[in-house]
Amino acid sequence: MQESVKPDGITPSQTVGPFFKYGLTPTGEYAWNDAFTNSTLTPDVSGDRIRIEGRVFDGDGVAVPDAMLEIWQADAQGRFADPQDKRALPNASFRGFARCGTDKEGNYSFETIKPGAVPDPAGQPQAPHILVAVFGRGMLRHLYTRIYFSDEAGNAADPVLALVPADRRATLMAVREAGKPVYRLDLHLQGDNETVFFDV
Amino acid sequence: MTFIYPTGSNAAHPLPLSPDYKSSIKRAPNKPLIPMPHTLSELTGPVYGHETVREGDNDLTTQHSGEPIGERIIVHGHVRDEDGRGVPNSLVEIWQANSCGRYVHVRDQHPAPLDPNFTGAGRTVSDASGYYRFVTIKPGAYPWGNHHNAWRPAHIHLSVFGYSFVTRLVTQMYFPNDPLFPFDPIFNSVPDEKARARMVSSFDLENTQPEWALCYRFDIVLRGKNATPMENH
Numbered sequence: 001m002q003e004s005v006k007p008d009g010i011t012p013s014q015t016v017g018p019f020f021k022y023g024l025t026p027t028g029e030y031a032w033n034d035a036f037t038n039s040t041l042t043p044d045v046s047g048d049r050i051r052i053e054g055r056v057f058d059g060d061g062v063a064v065p066d067a068m069l070e071i072w073q074a075d076a077q078g079r080f081a082d083p084q085d086k087r088a089l090p091n092a093s094f095r096g097f098a099r100c101g102t103d104k105e106g107n108y109s110f111e112t113i114k115p116g117a118v119p120d121p122a123g124q125p126q127a128p129h130i131l132v133a134v135f136g137r138g139m140l141r142h143l144y145t146r147i148y149f150s151d152e153a154g155n156a157a158d159p160v161l162a163l164v165p166a167d168r169r170a171t172l173m174a175v176r177e178a179g180k181p182v183y184r185l186d187l188h189l190q191g192d193n194e195t196v197f198f199d200v
Numbered sequence: 201m202t203f204i205y206p207t208g209s210n211a212a213h214p215l216p217l218s219p220d221y222k223s224s225i226k227r228a229p230n231k232p233l234i235p236m237p238h239t240l241s242e243l244t245g246p247v248y249g250h251e252t253v254r255e256g257d258n259d260l261t262t263q264h265s266g267e268p269i270g271e272r273i274i275v276h277g278h279v280r281d282e283d284g285r286g287v288p289n290s291l292v293e294i295w296q297a298n299s300c301g302r303y304v305h306v307r308d309q310h311p312a313p314l315d316p317n318f319t320g321a322g323r324t325v326s327d328a329s330g331y332y333r334f335v336t337i338k339p340g341a342y343p344w345g346n347h348h349n350a351w352r353p354a355h356i357h358l359s360v361f362g363y364s365f366v367t368r369l370v371t372q373m374y375f376p377n378d379p380l381f382p383f384d385p386i387f388n389s390v391p392d393e394k395a396r397a398r399m400v401s402s403f404d405l406e407n408t409q410p411e412w413a414l415c416y417r418f419d420i421v422l423r424g425k426n427a428t429p430m431e432n433h
Binding site for chain 2: 005006007008009010011012013014015016017018019020021022023024026029030031032033034035036058059060062064070072073074080081082083084085095096097118119120121126129131133135136137138139140141142143144160163164168189190191194195196197198199200
């Protein structure tokens with residue numbers, strides 16, 4: 001059964017292509033059910049419910065209508081729904097993962113909760129953040145970025161933000177709309193306002 | 201077991217910019233990726249979506265009232281880590297063109313027929329040994345507008361999760377000995393020949409079912425090594 005063969009490397013990535021919607025994000029438009037939606041919310045979830053929305057642009061500033069974003073985040077107490085996170089999980093049904101395809105104008109949105117602080121490898125708190133994987137036609141490998149929140153005092157001491165040149169940190173900051181639990185962040189795959197992507 | 205995910209393994213992947221694939225030119229970042237240490241956020245990942253996998257979701261030939269047209273095939277293999285261990289309980293999603301090379305997607309305008317009995321989407325979860333299995337129809341090659349007389353080699357798109365957010369993989373499985381390989385900029389965006397070969401399934405006569413379906417084996421290798429390999433010896 002080839003159980004013990006050591007591979008000579010990982011399987012390379014290939015683009016998600018232009019036609020993934022009916023398989024990965026059908027959202028009622030195709031004869032296939034959704035494994036995931038753009039919401040992490042569960043009936044029992046605690047924390048501040050927020051919406052994160054924005055658009056995805058290419059290097060010419062043209063909206064990208066065939067991108068797919070996935071998010072992964074901790075709960076409001078900073079705990080992950082993963083057995084590798086040994087700490088207690090008070091939000092038993094919260095998973096922290098969601099997926100969204102962009103629409104014709106490049107719009108995406110997520111319904112989620114504001115995550116809590118997560119420790120870094122040294123045990124120091126990271127500012128609240130959400131991991132993002134960006135897929136799309138023309139993207140041979142998905143890109144990793146993070147969403148931070150512009151109204152978090154902890155950003156100043158965040159060890160990952162500290163690795164990012166100061167003049168590029170704004171590309172990671174979702175900005176709260178006045179008076180609403182809504183944050184906005186546009187992603188730029190290339191160009192002057194290019195989003196910071198991480199080598200992880 | 202504690203897994204580590206050395207970024208050096210990512211050298212198998214295509215570079216973001218691969219100019220022969222024209223769509224990459226305006227969608228690849230110009231600035232270098234910023235290295236960072238893995239934190240709990242990167243090391244954890246979703247164990248989720250499995251509850252939406254229904255019995256039969258791994259058989260793309262039985263989703264409609266009739267059987268799809270085309271060559272029925274079995275595609276199976278193991279999801280593995282870099283040490284060769286099976287990755288259990290990993291969601292595997294697939295999508296593909298029909299036997300004529302036409303996708304159900306509304307924007308696919310290739311003038312080949314749609315098949316009312318074939319959507320082309322499936323999903324399954326790897327078992328305790330990492331094994332997964334699909335039954336489907338061999339997809340056709342299809343033309344695309346990248347350059348004059350551009351044709352994609354027949355392929356099945358795969359999406360796999362693994363143990364953490366950094367093991368996430370979207371790739372394409374190809375079929376052995378496709379004459380279109382030398383001309384496909386997406387296949388050839390992977391710089392290393394051995395790495396390209398890992399995207400090509402192998403014909404599996406042993407598991408071909410007589411009078412019913414040819415079989416292809418495709419092992420999917422995700423990032424992840426044992427942090428302390430000696431403990432296994």
